[in-house]
Amino acid sequence: MLKNLLLIFILTLTSSYGVEEENIKSVMDAKIKQSIKILKNKSLSQKEKNKKIIQIMDPIFSYDTMAKISLGKKWKTLSNSEKKAFTKAFEKKMKHSYIDKLKLYNNQKVITLKPQKVKKNRIKLTTKIIGNNETYKIVNSFYKKKGTNQWYIYDVNLAGVSIIQTYRKQFKAFLKTKSFDALLKTL
Amino acid sequence: MTKIHHDTNTTLDKEDDADTFEDEFSSNDSEEIIDPLHVYNRAMTTFNDTMFTYALNPISEGYAAITPEPLRKSVSNFIHNILFPIRFTNNILQGKFQNSSDELERFIVNSTVGIAGLFDPASTYMNIPAHNEDFGQTLGHYGVGAGFHIVLPLLGPSNLRDSIGLVADAYLSPLVYYKGLEKYRLPSNDVQTFAILGFDIVNKNSLHLGAYESLKKDAIDLYPFLRDFYEQKRISDIEE
Numbered sequence: 001m002l003k004n005l006l007l008i009f010i011l012t013l014t015s016s017y018g019v020e021e022e023n024i025k026s027v028m029d030a031k032i033k034q035s036i037k038i039l040k041n042k043s044l045s046q047k048e049k050n051k052k053i054i055q056i057m058d059p060i061f062s063y064d065t066m067a068k069i070s071l072g073k074k075w076k077t078l079s080n081s082e083k084k085a086f087t088k089a090f091e092k093k094m095k096h097s098y099i100d101k102l103k104l105y106n107n108q109k110v111i112t113l114k115p116q117k118v119k120k121n122r123i124k125l126t127t128k129i130i131g132n133n134e135t136y137k138i139v140n141s142f143y144k145k146k147g148t149n150q151w152y153i154y155d156v157n158l159a160g161v162s163i164i165q166t167y168r169k170q171f172k173a174f175l176k177t178k179s180f181d182a183l184l185k186t187l
Numbered sequence: 188m189t190k191i192h193h194d195t196n197t198t199l200d201k202e203d204d205a206d207t208f209e210d211e212f213s214s215n216d217s218e219e220i221i222d223p224l225h226v227y228n229r230a231m232t233t234f235n236d237t238m239f240t241y242a243l244n245p246i247s248e249g250y251a252a253i254t255p256e257p258l259r260k261s262v263s264n265f266i267h268n269i270l271f272p273i274r275f276t277n278n279i280l281q282g283k284f285q286n287s288s289d290e291l292e293r294f295i296v297n298s299t300v301g302i303a304g305l306f307d308p309a310s311t312y313m314n315i316p317a318h319n320e321d322f323g324q325t326l327g328h329y330g331v332g333a334g335f336h337i338v339l340p341l342l343g344p345s346n347l348r349d350s351i352g353l354v355a356d357a358y359l360s361p362l363v364y365y366k367g368l369e370k371y372r373l374p375s376n377d378v379q380t381f382a383i384l385g386f387d388i389v390n391k392n393s394l395h396l397g398a399y400e401s402l403k404k405d406a407i408d409l410y411p412f413l414r415d416f417y418e419q420k421r422i423s424d425i426e427e
Contacts, residue, residue, distance in 0.1 A: 069208050100401045121207075133267040133307060133317050143208075154208070160423025161416050163405070165215055169415055170407045186407060 017059045018150030021123065024115050024142060028125055031056050032110055039105050050099045057098070062152035063091035065143070069154065070167040074175055082180065089187040090167075097163075098156075106131070120144075123151060221335045222414070231338040232410040238341065239399060243392055251393040261305040262390045267317070268297050268304025269373070272359045277320035281328045286318035293317060323352025327425035336414050341388075344417035362387075 019027045035053045038044065044052070067083075067090040068075050078086065108131040115125045121144040129136040139157035144150070155164040174183055222228065251259065271294040278287035293309040300308045309315045326348050327333070334347025345353070357363040362383050364374040374380040406412035 065208070069212055072209070072213065097401075097405050100404055104395070104398055104401060130310075130316075133264065133310070134319070135316060159420055161419045162215075165212060165419070166405065166412070166415060168212055170412060173411060174407055 018145060018148070018152050019060055019142075020149050021144070021151055024123060024125055024151060025112060027060070028127075028140070029112050031060075032112065032127065035102070036105070036110065039102060040107075046103070053099065053102060054095055060142075060151075060153050061094075062143075062154050063087060063094060065152065065154040066090065066094060066164055069164050071171055072168055074171070074180070078180070085184060086180075086187075089184055093187050094163075101158075115142075121146075221333075223335050224337060225410075228336060228338040228414070229410045231340060232413060235338065235341065235343055236409065243389065244396070247389050247392040247396060250389055251396065254393070256394075259390055259393055263394060264297070264301070264307050265304045266362070266387050266390075267307075268294065268301070269361050272361065273322075273356045274318060274320055276359055277322055277325045277356075278318055280322075280325045281320060283318065283320070286320070289315050290318055321349075321352055322355040323349035323421070324425050326352060327421065333418060333421065336418065338410075338414075344413050346418070346421075349421065 034056050038049050038052050038056075041049070064087055067087040070090065071078075071086065075083070108129045111128050111130065113126040113128065115123050117123050123142040123144075125140045125142065127138045127140070129138065136159050137157075138159075140153050141155040141157065142151040143154050145152060155162055157163070171183065174186070271290060275287050275290045275294070278284075278290060292313075293315050296309040296313065296315070297304050297307055300306075310317070331348050333349070336344065336346050337350055339345050339350065342353075358365065361371055361373055362380070364372050364377055364380045369375060374383055402416070403409065
């Protein structure tokens with residue numbers, strides 16, 4: 001009971017955007033626990049589950065940053081409205097992809113390791129999904145927003161593969177032969 | 188890496204250190220994968236994808252419908268346990284002695300308490316983790332490059348190094364028939380080998396239904412996506 005109250009307390013404390021450095025592990029732990037609870041809740045429809053989990057995870061994801069990194073050098077050549085349109089489309093795609101992967105959760109044990117500060121404004125947080133004979137690693141990369149102590153996720157690494165790097169490569173290859181508008185449409 | 192000056196005229200650019208992100212990610216951009224077989228690879232990817240969607244998936248779903256999950260997990264445990272020589276040897280070859288001793292312990296516990304490997308008490312009760320290592324990783328560990336990318340029929344993405352690794356591991360695998368080593372082999376001819384491998388693939392897939400489709404959704408162009416995904420994953424596996 002006390003544990004649950006503490007959980008709710010932490011979550012409400014941090015429902016504003018980003019997360020402070022010292023809270024990264026506890027907040028992520030709380031968010032993961034909540035998400036697993038939702039995933040296991042049989043009275044919710046898949047759609048309701050998706051919505052709730054997105055609500056939990058959204059505040060710490062920086063979709064703007066992800067969108068920008070994924071386009072690489074191309075980003076700077078875009079107009080403001082193009083940037084907005086792309087960020088919106090990319091955000092939708094990321095959420096979709098994230099939710100889709102959550103569906104694969106099948107009662108595996110989940111543990112979060114100690115956050116690793118790789119640079120003064122970068123932290124990596126590793127989560128291990130322990131299943132039958134196999135363990136998957138998910139690494140969430142956080143960056144510190146300049147002038148604040150708010151940290152946001154800018155990349156997720158699944159089993160050794162960076163999602164943003166993968167998109168970056170794909171967008172680069174796509175834009176070699178096709179236009180930016182075509183890319184927007186594909187997304 | 189030279190940085191071109193750019194004006195920060197948008198709110199998005201002002202928000203954070205865009206250049207450091209560029210540095211962090213662009214260092215991996217240049218890792219061009221050697222791909223002389225891309226025409227064949229692309230065709231094989233389409234073939235595999237079709238086989239996956241129209242053969243493997245329906246078979247796995249049907250199999251999953253009539254076989255309870257605990258039983259399928261036990262099959263997977265059994266096969267994993269019997270492939271112990273591959274993991275044990277490759278951990279030793281890479282000088283990872285703690286890992287090979289973990290593997291040995293797992294094999295002993297799971298083969299006895301775990302009833303011939305049908306259960307995995309080593310993970311469940313004793314927290315001894317498995318250490319998956321194959322010969323492709325061993326070669327990579329000693330600096331052997333990936334070589335060109337090859338998409339194998341039915342088995343999916345691989346590369347020259349890992350394909351050689353597969354052959355070497357097959358030599359150690361009790362599930363692959365090998366003339367002269369019949370004593371240590373479960374199958375007594377090639378047909379049985381393929382039947383066991385096929386069953387393993389179906390059983391494994393039945394425990395991960397939807398995973399491939401979910402992965403595929405991140406792809407804009409399937410072949411290069413799967414290729415890059417595979418190569419990145421292998422680099423990370425070898426680094427561990």
